[in-house]
Amino acid sequence: MGIIKSVKLAFDYLKYGEDESDVQKVRAIDDVTIDIEKGDFIAILGHNGSGKSTLAKHMNALLLPTEGTMWVDGIDTAKEPELWKVRQKAGMVFQNPDNQIIGSIVEEDVGFGPENMGVPTDEIWTRVEESLTKVGMIKHRDKSPNRLSGGQKQRVAIAGVVAMRPDCIVLDEPTAMLDPNGRQEVLRTVSELNEKENVTVILITHYMEEVIHADHVFVMDSGHVVMQGTPREIFSQVDRLKKLHLDVPQVTELAYELKKSGIDLPDGILTKEELVEELLRVSEKMKSKPQSKGTRSEKTSGGNKASGKARKKSNEREGTKK
Amino acid sequence: MFKDVTIGQYYPADSILHKLDPRVKFLGTVIFIVSVFLVRGFAGYAFVTAVLVTLIALSKVPFRFMLKGLRAILIILCITMIFNMFLTPGEVIFQKWIFKITREGVIQAVRMGVRLAYLVIGSSIMTLTTTPNQLTDAMESLFSPLKVVHAPVHEIAMMMSIALRFIPILMEETDKIMKAQIARGADFESGGIVKRIMNMIPLLVPLFVSAFRRANDLAMAMEARCYHGGEGRTQMKPLKYSGRDIVAYILIFGFLAACIFFRITRL
Numbered sequence A: 001m002g003i004i005k006s007v008k009l010a011f012d013y014l015k016y017g018e019d020e021s022d023v024q025k026v027r028a029i030d031d032v033t034i035d036i037e038k039g040d041f042i043a044i045l046g047h048n049g050s051g052k053s054t055l056a057k058h059m060n061a062l063l064l065p066t067e068g069t070m071w072v073d074g075i076d077t078a079k080e081p082e083l084w085k086v087r088q089k090a091g092m093v094f095q096n097p098d099n100q101i102i103g104s105i106v107e108e109d110v111g112f113g114p115e116n117m118g119v120p121t122d123e124i125w126t127r128v129e130e131s132l133t134k135v136g137m138i139k140h141r142d143k144s145p146n147r148l149s150g151g152q153k154q155r156v157a158i159a160g161v162v163a164m165r166p167d168c169i170v171l172d173e174p175t176a177m178l179d180p181n182g183r184q185e186v187l188r189t190v191s192e193l194n195e196k197e198n199v200t201v202i203l204i205t206h207y208m209e210e211v212i213h214a215d216h217v218f219v220m221d222s223g224h225v226v227m228q229g230t231p232r233e234i235f236s237q238v239d240r241l242k243k244l245h246l247d248v249p250q251v252t253e254l255a256y257e258l259k260k261s262g263i264d265l266p267d268g269i270l271t272k273e274e275l276v277e278e279l280l281r282v283s284e285k286m287k288s289k290p291q292s293k294g295t296r297s298e299k300t301s302g303g304n305k306a307s308g309k310a311r312k313k314s315n316e317r318e319g320t321k322k
Numbered sequence B: 001m002f003k004d005v006t007i008g009q010y011y012p013a014d015s016i017l018h019k020l021d022p023r024v025k026f027l028g029t030v031i032f033i034v035s036v037f038l039v040r041g042f043a044g045y046a047f048v049t050a051v052l053v054t055l056i057a058l059s060k061v062p063f064r065f066m067l068k069g070l071r072a073i074l075i076i077l078c079i080t081m082i083f084n085m086f087l088t089p090g091e092v093i094f095q096k097w098i099f100k101i102t103r104e105g106v107i108q109a110v111r112m113g114v115r116l117a118y119l120v121i122g123s124s125i126m127t128l129t130t131t132p133n134q135l136t137d138a139m140e141s142l143f144s145p146l147k148v149v150h151a152p153v154h155e156i157a158m159m160m161s162i163a164l165r166f167i168p169i170l171m172e173e174t175d176k177i178m179k180a181q182i183a184r185g186a187d188f189e190s191g192g193i194v195k196r197i198m199n200m201i202p203l204l205v206p207l208f209v210s211a212f213r214r215a216n217d218l219a220m221a222m223e224a225r226c227y228h229g230g231e232g233r234t235q236m237k238p239l240k241y242s243g244r245d246i247v248a249y250i251l252i253f254g255f256l257a258a259c260i261f262f263r264i265t266r267l
């Protein structure tokens, strides 16, 4: 059994109508069975309202299952009387950096978790220093969080979780409110924690570029886990993802369009380097073929046109998103 | 307009006042405020002023930060002074129509003005040199005897420290919503008092909605970080008295004694 495991997990939100007897149930997740190994970097994708946050809140026992079971490090969250013991195993970072920083000084905020857990004073200080160093925020330790950038605030929030020494960190769209720089900062911090400290990371995100380096990806749609696998497996099914209203990384999209316009590329290209390599291979292959120069240049220019088209398309997509 | 509020605005610096135990600073501030209302004569105020100036110098906080707090209560200050000036009975020194200014009125107005100003500067020194968390820790510790009668001391302290942290954020948000509504043609400046209050609705509704959402998010974030009340909680910065704090207590009570002396002798 992995660090986080759920079997047939389902959850209903209760919606209250005008009078008290009018209670409606909204099924937010249904029949979710997952098993997450210790030390993995997991990404969860899904369009708005697909139940990602609801699932995440189960991993931290902020919500308890309506049906099915959720185990965190072997503890059944529905049976544990002291829920904070579950919460110290799976820390959680939320979307809005302002609404999750409790302390009015960076270091006091990082100490909040350990204080609640009853860690002795001396050790709180070691933990605070250690975790602020890990996220690269030690030089801002006595600043007010209000004076930090979004990315820095989010790193403080991560440090606050790291100070609790959890086995697992769940991040619910931690970069959604950040600019590209802040996003990079946060992502780098998270990957470092995963690689160096072997912390299990569960990242919920709308940015496909953040998913590429994950070990395993879950795709959710209307409360169900509809796809899972390595990023390459997931992103090689561009058509299916589009049906689920999801994007693919820009490079993958470009490769997909190139392939559609007749260039012989494999499915699921994830990085620029890969694409360049594959394109080189393709052009090598064409060079070695005893064909006239004309055809080849025609082919490449065709490729360029296609890439232009794909890029334009992805730009348009960006536009509509805004 | 809201940037002027200094309450809850910590100014980091390395001064002896910053290092003092917050309980000392809290009690000291209470005693200072009491003293400001105790003394009446010129010598008394000269003494209090000297102490205040020393404290400002010791705090290493630029004086303009304390003035910011004053600016926020400027209107209250003026109203108080005007009322005192015109409404205190005594020897008339200036009269026009139904308005008359008395000698006692002027003295009383100046006294009230000084009292209010010193009250604000005095408490600003405390809030500028003490983090809100330290402050609420101090209150929790000072009021902890009340736990015996089941007063929710820890909870109130926690609520206060959170309120203090969110004041600047909500202020900023108010500013933002205000500008957004002005851009849409809202008018917060003109009209009578009723109209003005009605005009506040497009400001207050989004502000409340956002405040509730924040409260909800924050509660969740606190729970996620294992918050489960004051029981079994340790402190990162537990309050411990040192020699310096004892000296400060002695000075504070010396100061109080001096002020009582000034009061009795009417100096």
Ligand SMILES: Nc1ncnc2c1ncn2[C@@H]1O[C@H](COP(=O)(O)OP(=O)(O)OP(=O)(O)O)[C@@H](O)[C@H]1O
Residues within 6 Å of the ligand: A013, A014, A015, A026, A027, A028, A046, A047, A048, A049, A050, A051, A052, A053, A054, A055
């Ligand atoms: N507090 C709530 N009360 C009632 N229904 C809710 C509540 N929170 C979420 N839901 C519903 O549950 C479903 C799943 O919501 P959830 O927040 O888990 O989605 P999500 O995948 O995190 O979406 P997003 O990408 O917008 O964050 C949605 O249909 C939503 O309307």
Ligand SMILES: [Mg+2]
Residues within 6 Å of the ligand: A052, A053, A054, A172
């Ligand atoms: Mg969500």
